[in-house]
Amino acid sequence: MGVYPSVYISLYRKSTHTDQYLHFDSNQQLQHKLRVIRTLKHRAHTISFDNETLDKELDHIQQSLSICGYTRQVWDSLARNKIIPKPRRPDYTAPVGSITLPYIQGVTEGLSRTIRKAGVQVHVKPANTVRSTLVAPKDKPKKCDRSCVIYGISCNNCASQYVGETERPLRKRLSEHKRPSPVGAHLNSEGHEFNTDNVKVLDSDSSWLQRASMKRIA
Incomplete structure (x- = not known):
């Protein structure tokens, strides 16, 4: 029988890995910062196969965390x-x-400790982050481009109002109200009109059943 070489297991990091973790000076709960160390240490013990590889991994983690503000203590x-x-x-x-x-x-x-005494589990999250403040992956859609909405139309010339719902873009549904419809009948018989800018989006839901029930409430 031949002699097979030993197999060593270690943690692989992509070339794009930055070793950036939650900074110790950030406005986060202390337990969240300590869990960074616990998690990375637990991963090292789980993946590393021999003591030499484990020691190298722990040294790498300690050096990376020191750059993020974690002290030796x-x-x-x-x-x-x-x-x-x-x-x-x-x-x-x-x-x-x-x-x-x-x-x-x-x-x-202190508030968390008081709530936990009542048998309620408490989760904590940051109130504001740089990402939530600066990053906006998508522009908010314009009102008339929104779909699956409940909308309200107010007549410019009287107190009449109409509440409807549509699955299609609101712009397309509003153009249909100028044809034979309850809104169109009112506009044609009274000579009144409504402005698209004054149309309000009251609520939204992807379910037609939910939109129909909310429309009745509105």
Whole structure:
């Protein structure tokens, strides 16, 4: 029988990988930052096969996190031992519900503890991020280009109003109201008119059944 070479397993990173992680100085809950270390350490222990590869991976993680503001003290407080999942306590009870709070430093921590005492699970997310402020992948559609909407038409010359719904672009539906229709009959008999700019989008839903029920309420 031939002798087969040893197989070593390590973590692969693409050439475009930047090693950018949640910055330690960011306005985020401390537990979120500590979980960055725990997650990367857990992945290293799970994927790395031998001690030499594991040590190289941990050194790489520590160096990358130091650039993101994580101090040696924070690293040492969490990275000494392999993470072992804690078993559930015998008196564990499932939460009665859950709530998501915006993170406000010095406020959310105490509020979360109080809510958890009532048996409610608390999730925390940042209130504002640079991405949410600066990045807009798509321009908001113009009112008349929207589809699957409930809309309201107000007559320019009297108090008459009409509420309708359409699956098609609102612009196309409004042009049809100038033909024989309840709105068209009112405009032709009274000599009145309505402006497209004054049409209001009251709600939207992809389901015709939901639009029909909301139309009746409106």
